[in-house]
Amino acid sequence: MFSLKTKLVTYGTAASVVFGIASYKFLETDGALRDQKNEVLTKVLMQGLSSAHYSPERLDDNFSKKAFNLYLERLDYNKKFLLQSDVDQLAKYETQLDDEFKNGSFKFFDLSMSLFHKRLKEAESFYKEILDKPFEFDKEETIEVKPEKLKFATSPAALKEEWRKYLKYQALARVADALDTQQKSDSAGSKEPKKSMTEIEADARKKLRENYDDLFKRMSQLENEDYRSSYLNSFANVYDPHTEYYAPKEKEDFDYEFSGRLEGIGALLQEKDGLIKVSEITPGSPSYLQGELKPGDVILKVAQGNQAPVDIQGMRIDKAVSLIRGKKGTEVRLSVKKVDGTMKVISIIRDVVVREEGYAKSLLIKGGPKTLGYIHLPAFYADFKNAGGRNSGKDVAAEIQKLKQENAQGIILDLRNNGGGSLQDVVDMVGLFIKSGPVVQVKSANGPAAVLEDRDPQVQFGGPLVVLVNENSASASEIMAAAIQDYKRGVIVGSSTYGKGTVQQFFDLDQVLPASFDAVKPLGHLKLTTQKYYRISGKTVQLRGVTPDILLPDTYTYLKYGEKEQEYALPFDEIQSAKFNTWNSPNFSVEKLKAASKNRVSTSPTFSLINQSALRLKERTENTTRSLKLSTYLAEERRTQEESKKLENLRKNIPQLEVAGLKQDLSKLVGDTAASARFEAFTKNAKKDLYIQEAVAILKDGL
Template sequence: MVLRSSLILMIALAGIFLKSHRVGESDQAKKEFFTLQAVIQFMDRVHYKPKSLDDELSKHVYKSFLQSIDPAKRFLTQADIDLLTPYELQIDDQISNRSFDFFDLAEKLIAGGISKSGVFYRESMAQDFDIHASPDSLIINSDDRGFAKNDEDLREYWRKLIQYETVVKVHGLKIAQSEDEEMKDESTLIKEARENISENFDEWFKRLKSLRRSDRFEDYLNAITNAYDPHSNYFSPREKENFDLNMNGSYEGIGARLMPEGELTKVTEVIPGGPAWKQKDLEANDFIIKVAQEGEEAKDVRGWRQDDVIGLIRGKKGTKVILTVRKSDDTEREIVIIRDQVVLEEGRAKSLLIRTEEQGAEIGYIRLPKFYFEQDNKPGCAEDIETEVNKLVQEGAQGIILDLRNNGGGSLSEVVDMSGLFIDKGPIVQVKSRERKPYVLEDEDPAVQYQGPLIVLVNHFSASASEIIAAALQDYNRAIIVGGSSTFGKGTVQRFHELDRFIVGNNDLKPLGEVKITTQKFYRVNGGSTQLKGVIPDIVLPSPYNYINAGEKDLDTPLAWSEIEPVDHKQRIMVLPDRQLLASSSKERVNTNPKFQLIEERAQLLKAQEEEKMKYALNLEGYSEEYERREKQSARFEDMYKSDAPLLVRNLEAEITKIEKDETRKANNEDFIKGVSRDLYIEEVLNIMKDMLSQQ
């Protein structure tokens, strides 16, 4: 069936390409048309929920493309938008009619806007202003303001922006010099600030002006694929090469996956086992603002191409890179990371035995950072988890905690096998393509590796495969799920499709790139999807992300939640204690725990900040006051995740000799034990496990 579908698709596309050639047409125009039509055909024939080329799709592409070319609203004016507005409902027709009028005009206007704003920037840099006197303020977040009305309004925006940047830089220099031997006067600091701002913006405008039509055409294609769902994307050959490098093998850097969001670079994942993961300050959802090499001035990377930002961050093992990041509460933090070899096979399952001082019974703890598959003669994660479970049972563990926090998923086959370690046999997950009946992936092995009490610990960034095992064990009443208000909510599968395979002739236009398309959805054995809703834990603990936009449901154009028929599932391994009783006891402890109350306060604060339109003062005193207020706020929450009563943690006897023989492993193990021993969430999960054991 797969071969037949591929042949049908190949014939259909071949027909389009053979008819499409026009005498005298430029190679660039032909390549754009071929690529666009291939993407559209793939999306129509392969995507889980294809869309009609209609006005609704046109509106999304229009909005998304303008957001991608001018995310901070620094170049286009409302007058420009008025010229583009007539095309808002015509893009679907242009795709069908082989017209690029909207794209051509938008590309022309953004190029002109960049040149114009470059002039306004230089005019603003030439002006003198008093950093103490201005009563003005500036809204930085472009979602909270419209486009400049006209050129004069845009000129005024740039004046305010340069004044704001100057105030911020002078404030930073004042803080930095407080530890220096020689204090510089304010006029010197202002001069240094202006020089640094000029250097950053000159380089930024130079990069913007070097952008090619093909770069913006990639944005246009992604605006189209994202109209279907947020995980379907076009990859140019260069971007696919970077993607493959980040997914396979190893490289020297910090160990973080990045993606552009507006004019900023967003951290989407901190790679388990990498330098940033070990250093622990960089987090998913951080935005990278500046990058500095050791001993050099920081470069402001707002508006940079993603591959340029990546190139700046990567470097030789042992060297330092300093990142200035914007956290979820809008505070900026400088993070120093020592680059190292990032081996993407790192981050394997590992275990410990833990207990509180009051508990006599030791509980097994397993951390799984990702779902990896068997590769290079190394076992997959299911086999590793089985090994860890067996060792824990042999050393007398009375219960097991499986920690899937921040685990973004991975191998589907591994999660099925892993789920089977805790049940005798049966269905684990249902998978559905758009035009086929769901098929069931089952654990067919009747053997049960562990029959005792089990808790799965998750958070808002537990996604995909993590949600499959959590959902399965919840549906089977085999484990208690503990975490924030929900998991991420990604219940879809994507596959890459190479566009070149379907070109008949025209080899001079290759390579066209690839398109990643959502082709399937996951469903729980109870029939519900993990899409959007994620997995709702049996016991919900306070989390900073409980009330803010974090998860699949907060992305643009996610696929809807849906349900199908359930499949029969039951287990005879153990009867779980009363969930409501466990949750009630946990809530009593949480309500009297100052650290959890601090986390709840933090969550409410982040919610309020997300809804607030932030205006920044353009005078030093006003900015300093707001900065200090936020820093004091942030300092209050610095240790909120740390337990006041360290847990008693030890390695398994079977691991001690191997750890002692390897200095690197020994150092990593010390960090691992230290982190687990002070983890507030693990402390509460231990208390929940204690309640489970008492009810047996």
């Protein structure tokens, strides 16, 4: 399972939060100034956490042990670098980290970095030596793939053996893929010369060597400062999983994800063999409009306006990106080696780059006497920094208006994999579907709950509504689903949601410290959990999520997942219900819809196979020992592929939905090949989506 970064945030000042620390006389040498910056940063974080967190922690030995374990887990999660003797050496600080945190000391951190970098060099020699020799795939041996079940190696020799198995397992996967590809080519009548097993195995090791050379090069370029956020978040995450420190660059990336816009040139870059190469140009961006920068071009130097260019060959990609990004209206000059080998200096004026795929979009669903609307919302995005910036509440309102103009009589709002976002936008969005009333209750640790209400009596859409959710629907998505469910305004369909019932607020650490601290700025931001939110019924989604009215089989149905699986998550509780009136829709009976859906799902071969796949995934998750013998591995892969192929074939035979773009949207696609390609992919996926199809059937039952 991948990790999910959920979010429900508000932006504000730190006026009510005590961040006061003693004044400093800052030293001018780089090393001394860096140490003082670390000390200031740690102390200001401690003050913020202690004074403003929803549930402040007591800084004692127990707190220290929790932070120690979190940090160690993140520093070497797969246990492929540190030895048990290193851990024992670090463990001397296990009950002292609370004191280090209070005093702004980094002794433990510095020791951990010294040990880690030493072991990093040893591991580099391990993988190079191991990948120089062929693997034996006919030998009976196994590997444990779940890091939590592993122990730190007791000697360099034992660690090298762990690396051997680790690399062999990855090589095994590559060999299996190559054999599968070759078999398919043979079946298709390909005349390509067939590779021997020896050649396939050698190719697998060669590609692995290239990958690990790149990985270790990137890791060797990292400095202690790059690990600092992880260290500080080991303290912050003892408070709860969503309280985090963001270094300046990390906050910039968060803002881009949250608002869907940044200021730059709109080129996606990748680093290979020390060169920064353009991999993609964002449609509509400054690079796209300027027209000279192309995928495949290598950027050699970067200059700001008329300043001298900076050579970025061999530079870390994040540092190269920071040179290329910049304020709207400023010039950046790129010295570029084109694909044909020619050299060129390209001047680009930076502007706002918009990530269109992150915004709300809609389709019409036809194929019956009544037209339905489908809205896909990937996040509750908002642009707090720009008055005219886009936000999800207004965008969904606009999508609803377009759907109404084309006579959509029911709407599916798709919140699957929507990790949350702006609290205000979810309040506004619920208001589009109800007359007026409470949407959510938010409560600080002390004092009564505040009820956030929709005060607009206008209902933008009063027809039948289905909200699609899954286990990755979190935070603001859960508020939306819970409110619709409590009002009985629509039907919630899918799988139980993530279970995040907390609210975070960002504090700019530069703003909370006076000008006398300018020498150590920028410091970054602290995202603090300051409130819990509750349904209008008084229940919370914390840990438990929102249970849909109509449950559908899902690949992750039987896996342990969500907020309840996170370390140090805040507990579940309930408060008093707010006063509200449920929606009056006598023709939209949830029980009847549930019965009809259950009948369809129980007779669906596709849903049945999805359930079988979910059980199989659960089995693989629980049994974490894997064979390193090729024949055993291939047998397991064949079994998995057969199940996957069955599901794929069933989905191919499902009648596709008849979907169409809205007139306003289609008119904007004329002449824009990139936007047209994105739209085509969007419609293609929607047509084949089994869950959208069931949502359509549910809506039709209710119309």
